[in-house]
Amino acid sequence: MSQPVRVVLASQSPRRRELLTLVGIPHEVVPADIDETPFPHEAPAAYTERLAREKVAAVAGRFPGAVVIGSDTTVVIGGELLAKPEDDADARRMLRLLSGRTHTVHTAVAVCRGDRVVSGVEDVAVTFRPLGDDEIAAYVATREPMDKAGAYGIQGYGATIVERIDGDYFAVMGLPLVRLTRLLGEVGVRYRFGAPFV
Numbered sequence: 001m002s003q004p005v006r007v008v009l010a011s012q013s014p015r016r017r018e019l020l021t022l023v024g025i026p027h028e029v030v031p032a033d034i035d036e037t038p039f040p041h042e043a044p045a046a047y048t049e050r051l052a053r054e055k056v057a058a059v060a061g062r063f064p065g066a067v068v069i070g071s072d073t074t075v076v077i078g079g080e081l082l083a084k085p086e087d088d089a090d091a092r093r094m095l096r097l098l099s100g101r102t103h104t105v106h107t108a109v110a111v112c113r114g115d116r117v118v119s120g121v122e123d124v125a126v127t128f129r130p131l132g133d134d135e136i137a138a139y140v141a142t143r144e145p146m147d148k149a150g151a152y153g154i155q156g157y158g159a160t161i162v163e164r165i166d167g168d169y170f171a172v173m174g175l176p177l178v179r180l181t182r183l184l185g186e187v188g189v190r191y192r193f194g195a196p197f198v
């Protein structure tokens with residue numbers, strides 16, 4: 001007999017909640033509070049994956065028997081890692097850096113069930129059209145950039161800035177869904193277009 005499995009999302013991100021709901025995965029939300037300081041010389045993809053794993057590790061002990069999902073997104077351009085902007089000036093600086101160029105979004109996802117933790121990271125190339133300073137100021141004034149890595153949201157007004165992407169759109173938005181369902185399978189949880197089961 002197959003049984004639905006309890007899913008805990010170790011995230012405060014509204015986008016991650018939305019995406020799990022989009023593919024019919026009921027879940028509880030338990031944000032993980034971890035130190036997000038990169039190690040010296042840590043490569044961006046490795047850093048992103050480490051944070052996703054630390055997020056599940058911070059929450060998993062409280063939910064034995066559940067599947068815990070954690071994720072992390074970083075934006076990298078010219079070797080610089082762009083986290084969430086600290087203020088408006090920081091958001092404008094990031095958007096000026098990204099204007100008219102291609103950057104990389106790394107989104108890692110980690111899945112924990114019992115004593116098993118599996119994880120992976122998606123790398124996506126995202127190209128912005130050129131942006132004028134007045135447009136950057138207007139975009140920051142919408143507040144959309146403020147809680148997002150790289151100071152933009154591909155799923156919002158940012159959709160009119162992104163010229164092309166090469167990779168998983170949902171990874172840019174914050175949760176790679178193909179990768180997630182594959183990782184669920186690796187820990188023995190089946191997903192068939194609805195609530196996952198064991």
Ligand SMILES: Cc1cn([C@H]2C[C@H](O)[C@@H](COP(=O)(O)OP(=O)(O)OP(=O)(O)O)O2)c(=O)[nH]c1=O
Pocket residue numbers: 010011012013014015016031032071072073074075084105147148149150152153154155158172173174
């Ligand atoms: C690039 C990009 C990022 N984002 C968001 C997704 C994430 O919420 C955020 C990246 O920050 P994260 O630190 O990955 O996540 P978070 O702090 O929002 O949530 P938690 O750590 O609790 O899981 O940026 C978008 O919504 N759209 C985009 O196009």
